[in-house]
Amino acid sequence: xxxxxxxxxxxxxxxxxxxxxxxxxxxxxxxxxxxxxxxxxxxxxxxxxxxxxxxxxxxxxxxxxxxxxxxxxxxxxxxxxxxxxxxxxxxxxxxxxxxxxxxxxxxxxxxxx
Amino acid sequence: xxxxxxxxxxxxxxxxxxxxxxxxxxxxxxxxxxxxxxxxxxxxxxxxxxxxxxxxxxxxxxxxxxxxxxxxxxxxxxxxxxxxxxxxxxxxxxxxxxxxxxxxxxxxxxxxxxx
Numbered sequence: 001x002x003x004x005x006x007x008x009x010x011x012x013x014x015x016x017x018x019x020x021x022x023x024x025x026x027x028x029x030x031x032x033x034x035x036x037x038x039x040x041x042x043x044x045x046x047x048x049x050x051x052x053x054x055x056x057x058x059x060x061x062x063x064x065x066x067x068x069x070x071x072x073x074x075x076x077x078x079x080x081x082x083x084x085x086x087x088x089x090x091x092x093x094x095x096x097x098x099x100x101x102x103x104x105x106x107x108x109x110x111x112x113x
Numbered sequence: 114x115x116x117x118x119x120x121x122x123x124x125x126x127x128x129x130x131x132x133x134x135x136x137x138x139x140x141x142x143x144x145x146x147x148x149x150x151x152x153x154x155x156x157x158x159x160x161x162x163x164x165x166x167x168x169x170x171x172x173x174x175x176x177x178x179x180x181x182x183x184x185x186x187x188x189x190x191x192x193x194x195x196x197x198x199x200x201x202x203x204x205x206x207x208x209x210x211x212x213x214x215x216x217x218x219x220x221x222x223x224x225x226x227x228x
Contacts, residue, residue, distance in 0.1 A: 004156075031214055042202055042218040043157065050214055090156055094216065098206055099145040099164060102216040104156030 003027050006091050006105035013081050013112055021076040021108045023091030029103070030096030032074040034066060037088040037107070049074060050096055078110075086112045125225045132190040134222045136203035139184060143205040147216065148177060148188045150199045157202060160188070190224075198226045 005024045013019040023032065030051050035043035047056045049068045063085070065077040078085055088109050092102040126132045138146070144165040149157035161172045163179050163186070170177050176189040190197055203219045 033215065035218075042220050045215060045217060048215050055215070092156075092216070094206075094214065096214050098214050100206070101147050101159045101162055102204075102206075104149075104158070106156050107154075109154075 004091055004093055004103050004105035006089075006108050008108060009106060010109045011111070013078075013110065015083065015112055016080050019078050019081055019110070021078075021089050021091075021110070023074045023076070023105060024072050025074075025093045025103075026072070027093055027103060028071060029093035030071075031094045031102075032068060033090075033092040033094070033102060034064075034074070034076045035090040035092065036085075037090055043090055046076070081110070081112045083112050086110055122220070123223045123225070125227060126193050127227050128195060129192055132188075132193045132197070132224060134188045134190075134201050134203075134224065136186050136188075136219050137184060138186070138203075138205055138219070140205065140207065141181075141184065143207050145206040146177070146179065146186055147204045147206070148175075149202045149204060149218075150197075151202065151221075152199045160201075193224075193226050195226045195228055198224055200224070 003026050007022045033048040034046045037043040045057050046060045047066055063079050067075045088107045090107045091105045094100050094102045147162045148160040150160050151157045161175050161177050163170045163177045174191045179186045200221045200223050202221045204216050206216050
């Protein structure tokens, strides 16, 4: 009964080659988040959608884009991955009332070669 | 800038002892706080939460304390077990509104339980 599903769990991409990570949810939550987590660090919020409204964090590089075609799916596009983009990418959802937790997927581990 | 941070990056405790993990936050407007547990290779898992109108909340073996005066919260784990070994993050949700409804993480504490 997985609620936030990320595919694939492991992704290897070439330096500079566009890559897309996928996330789906069965919770019907309004908010979907993308976080980047590097080794021994906290998850860092890249951006989030509140329904169809896209909210970018000020320090998120332009190299990172996102799409949310419907309530259930959200994608993270990395246009030109660099070695520094190797990380765990976490997708999460929340109801969107400001006083509820975020539910996380298991993450996608991205390797850039 | 605004941040949620931790006092101790690592914590080692003996099995059966109580653990206390601390967290400081700087945004006085934050009104909801969450503790997450993250095991290696997995996504963060919800442990317990607390709203800003509360000082204390208890769950099964865990207690969260919130001191709004000094912008500090803590997670207490009673009778720590080897399965509690993980990284613990405090996080805050800054309130409902399209741009504000987001969960921001502190730097984390790695808890190691000694059998």
